[in-house]
Amino acid sequence: MKSLFQYLKEVFLGFYSLWTGLKLTLYYFTHPRKEIITEQYPENRTTTINIPERFAGEVILPHDENNKHKCTACTLCEMACPNGSIKIISVQEESEDGKKKRVLDKWIYNLGMCTFCGQCIDACPQDAIIMKNSFELSVYNRNDLVKTLNKPGSKLKEKE
Amino acid sequence: MIGFSDITKWIHDSLSSALSPGWVLASEFVLAGIAVILIVVVLVVVMIYMERKVAGFMQLRLGPHRVGPWGTMQVFADVFKLLLKESFAPNSVDKFLFNLAPILVLAVSFMALAPISWAPGLQLWDMNIGILYITAVSSIGVIGILMAGWSSNNKYSLLGAMRSGAQIVSYELSAGLSIVAVIAMCGSLSVHDIIMSQADGWWIFKGHLPILFAFIVYVIAGTAEVNRAPFDLAEAESELTAGYHTEYSGMQFGMFYLTEYINMVVIAMIGSTVFLGGWMPFHIYGFDAFNGVMDYIPSFVWFFGKIFMIIFFMMWFRWTFPRLRIDQLLKLEWKYLLPLSIVNVVIVAFITVMKWHF
Ligand code: SF4
Numbered sequence: 115m116k117s118l119f120q121y122l123k124e125v126f127l128g129f130y131s132l133w134t135g136l137k138l139t140l141y142y143f144t145h146p147r148k149e150i151i152t153e154q155y156p157e158n159r160t161t162t163i164n165i166p167e168r169f170a171g172e173v174i175l176p177h178d179e180n181n182k183h184k185c186t187a188c189t190l191c192e193m194a195c196p197n198g199s200i201k202i203i204s205v206q207e208e209s210e211d212g213k214k215k216r217v218l219d220k221w222i223y224n225l226g227m228c229t230f231c232g233q234c235i236d237a238c239p240q241d242a243i244i245m246k247n248s249f250e251l252s253v254y255n256r257n258d259l260v261k262t263l264n265k266p267g268s269k270l271k272e273k274e
Numbered sequence: 275m276i277g278f279s280d281i282t283k284w285i286h287d288s289l290s291s292a293l294s295p296g297w298v299l300a301s302e303f304v305l306a307g308i309a310v311i312l313i314v315v316v317l318v319v320v321m322i323y324m325e326r327k328v329a330g331f332m333q334l335r336l337g338p339h340r341v342g343p344w345g346t347m348q349v350f351a352d353v354f355k356l357l358l359k360e361s362f363a364p365n366s367v368d369k370f371l372f373n374l375a376p377i378l379v380l381a382v383s384f385m386a387l388a389p390i391s392w393a394p395g396l397q398l399w400d401m402n403i404g405i406l407y408i409t410a411v412s413s414i415g416v417i418g419i420l421m422a423g424w425s426s427n428n429k430y431s432l433l434g435a436m437r438s439g440a441q442i443v444s445y446e447l448s449a450g451l452s453i454v455a456v457i458a459m460c461g462s463l464s465v466h467d468i469i470m471s472q473a474d475g476w477w478i479f480k481g482h483l484p485i486l487f488a489f490i491v492y493v494i495a496g497t498a499e500v501n502r503a504p505f506d507l508a509e510a511e512s513e514l515t516a517g518y519h520t521e522y523s524g525m526q527f528g529m530f531y532l533t534e535y536i537n538m539v540v541i542a543m544i545g546s547t548v549f550l551g552g553w554m555p556f557h558i559y560g561f562d563a564f565n566g567v568m569d570y571i572p573s574f575v576w577f578f579g580k581i582f583m584i585i586f587f588m589m590w591f592r593w594t595f596p597r598l599r600i601d602q603l604l605k606l607e608w609k610y611l612l613p614l615s616i617v618n619v620v621i622v623a624f625i626t627v628m629k630w631h632f
Pocket residue numbers: 173194195196197198199200227228229230231232233234235
């Protein structure tokens with residue numbers, strides 16, 4: 115008797131779980147305007163296109179309003195990159211009290227070799243670099259893909 | 275109002291006045307064949323478009339929408355592409371069986387359409403064992419599938435065909451038993467009689483819970499019989515590339531594709547005939563005014579409406595459920611559907627003997 119009850123319970127639970135799935139797809143089917151997420155790309159690129167915030171596009175080095183970035187030229191990102199698409203060029207600089215310090219000269223990013231894996235972002239101890247959600251990255255000349263990310267005259271941001 | 279029987283009678287009379295009886299019969303065969311093929315092809319085109327749109331919407335996509343208005347020309351473009359392609363047979367296949375298989379499955383699925391009653395007075399062949407004939411013929415199709423799998427000389431094809439064999443052998447039983455439930459109540463195997471017996475209400479309403487249960491079992495088993503997801507183990511694109519039609523290309527592949535949809539139509543037609551009254555409008559016993567209003571809706575609207583309702587169910591299942599494993603598939607049939615169907619048939623027999631149904 116107990117096993118019969120168990121058997122019937124299994125059947126009903128099975129139907130219930132199937133119905134849960136059916137309900138969801140029926141909801142999607144009856145609400146196409148609300149739910150469809152397809153982007154009609156070339157047509158809507160200037161109008162309704164919606165690229166999620168966290169979409170991993172090109173790597174950028176954000177600067178604040180005083181033209182300061184957070185990169186300390188530690189080269190951890192350069193070592194983390196599996197494709198060798200980052201080159202950090204640093205220079206020795208002497209401050210007023212005679213201390214020698216290494217600062218960033220050029221943050222060179224080769225977009226053409228980047229696979230957008232995001233390992234440089236994870237490796238950076240200063241959270242100096244992020245990935246922007248831009249995706250129309252093609253250019254006519256291969257040399258244009260090699261970019262210097264730090265702006266001319268930019269400085270390291272002091273620790274608060 | 276001009277009924278379909280008037281039209282067929284008019285055609286018969288005008289042919290008889292011009293030709294000898296033998297030729298009349300021959301030309302009527304040809305005309306009826308062409309008519310059925312045309313209707314079915316139109317249905318299939320509509321279904322393929324519908325399937326792609328349903329699939330798109332259920333997966334949060336748009337479906338085809340570039341070729342023609344709302345993508346309606348997409349199906350024609352695809353068929354045209356298949357027609358242009360070469361029907362290629364690899365070197366080591368069994369050429370004769372390989373080329374015969376798609377024709378066989380297509381022919382068998384057309385055969386099952388013979389006793390279908392399309393509208394009042396529009397039926398190709400009203401035989402007294404119509405339903406038995408359909409269930410018998412529709413299971414021959416698996417021979418074509420086995421043939422395709424075996425002759426392809428490819429382990430994926432063979433595995434797909436074997437699975438399809440196991441599947442049809444098991445699910446025929448519960449599909450048959452669920453139809454038997456209605457047959458027992460109505461007492462006839464003829465398609466015409468079954469439809470006429472539903473003039474005062476469809477069996478799914480007249481037959482209480484057991485018939486409702488039989489209908490659910492029928493839809494599950496029917497989906498399994500046409501090898502559609504979640505029972506598409508015979509094709510299983512993620513594990514067997516394309517199952518039994520891996521090696522086919524061009525229009526031979528197109529025939530398998532067409533067959534899948536015709537089989538769907540057949541399953542939907544039997545389901546709507548047996549459980550939902552075929553072309554019979556929605557009638558409630560005793561409500562004569564209501565029944566009169568329902569009669570104004572043409573019978574073919576009722577028939578195709580019901581067919582497309584069942585087809586929508588099948589598409590809904592396909593785009594919702596994950597595929598079963600082969601052991602789960604056989605477990606579902608032999609441990610759940612078949613015992614429950616047998617119990618169900620016993621209950622139905624009891625109800626019929628006690629005359630509890632309406
Ligand atoms: S995203 Fe990956 S490939 Fe691109 S620069 Fe960073 S570490 Fe290198």
